């Protein structure tokens with residue numbers, strides 16, 4: 001989601017006549033889009049900005065800014081420890097970043113650049129207010145040549161209050177974009193060569209529930225999937241992340257009649273223990289989560305399911321942890337992101353009794369990862385010798401002499417071939433080997 005927000009901001013700068021660079025020393029403005037989900041991510045963002053102050057000696061006009069969740073939650077306090085910081089913009093104000101940065105930069109460049117004291121003048125800005133309809137401002141893209149996949153933000157915010165999560169404070173209440181706007185954005189992407197879109201939301205399946213009506217018993221999210229599915233030239237649709245709440249029959253059924261929906265869901269479970277789910281304020285039971293997964297596999301037998309799991313939550317006993325291990329084995333997830341619980345400020349879980357020592361969290365983390373990795377390797381090994389349909393996305397990220405793509409189950413496949421001819425194409429690849437996490441094979445071209 002942050003990546004998508006960053007792209008929107010980059011697009012506004014490009015439209016304003018700027019060029020986007022990844023080289024810090026070339027930049028006239030340096031913006032860090034921040035995540036607050038993990039404390040580690042915040043510390044990294046703080047350290048990064050601190051270190052970048054060195055450029056100010058050499059280029060006094062450079063504008064420095066924070067955007068995103070940490071900007072939203074810490075606001076004005078960020079200026080206290082980072083003297084070179086100029087701009088702090090929250091999650092509902094991405095569309096204002098260009099204006100704020102451009103104003104400061106223009107003022108600085110108009111001043112005499114041989115006088116560093118003057119060049120550093122220019123108001124700093126902190127804007128973390130709520131903004132009505134801000135969800136409708138994340139809609140433009142900076143498409144690259146040969147881009148085949150794209151993220152589309154369909155909503156902002158979350159009305160849940162999971163006890164470990166800071167998102168409801170940083171992203172606000174659920175707000176969905178109108179279906180016609182989203183469809184239009186997808187059509188524009190397809191016209192530029194995109195073949196696959198991933199619809200993004202904090203709880204994507206609850207899209208539009210407070211704004212739009214059900215039609216024929218179908219939720220606004222299923223209506224949206226049907227509308228996007230109609231787009232000619234679009235080959236694949238993904239979405240992330242759904243929540244067990246609101247994961248109803250209409251969405252399960254959609255996988256039986258919408259073939260462009262990819263055979264993969266990333267479905268956060270968080271824990272296999274009812275006691276821990278309750279402490280997490282996740283309003284479902286383990287049995288409900290399992291039932292949805294089973295219904296989904298019945299609707300789409302080749303479905304891959306990946307998940308998020310937190311280990312070492314306050315009060316988690318050995319039995320609770322074992323329940324999580326048992327559920328992972330029962331559901332045979334294709335992969336899982338395993339997180340050691342870490343306190344987030346201003347969240348109820350941070351104040352709960354029963355905080356576990358880091359050693360216990362780390363042991364459980366390693367034990368669960370071992371189970372997850374074994375499952376993942378086994379599943380990939382089962383694919384050796386089969387043909388898998390792959391959308392080629394371009395060069396392999398680690399070896400530019402090879403190409404890569406993803407299966408409908410979201411597995412990475414590496415193969416050799418002609419970049420210009422094959423990028424953006426969907427074809428079968430005969431899987432010949434796996435290193436455990438990636439698949440390798442030979443394209444079977446018609």
Ligand code: SF4
Pocket residue numbers: 158159160161162165166167168202203243
């Ligand atoms: S559902 Fe829970 S974990 Fe997900 S964004 Fe909302 S509050 Fe956070």
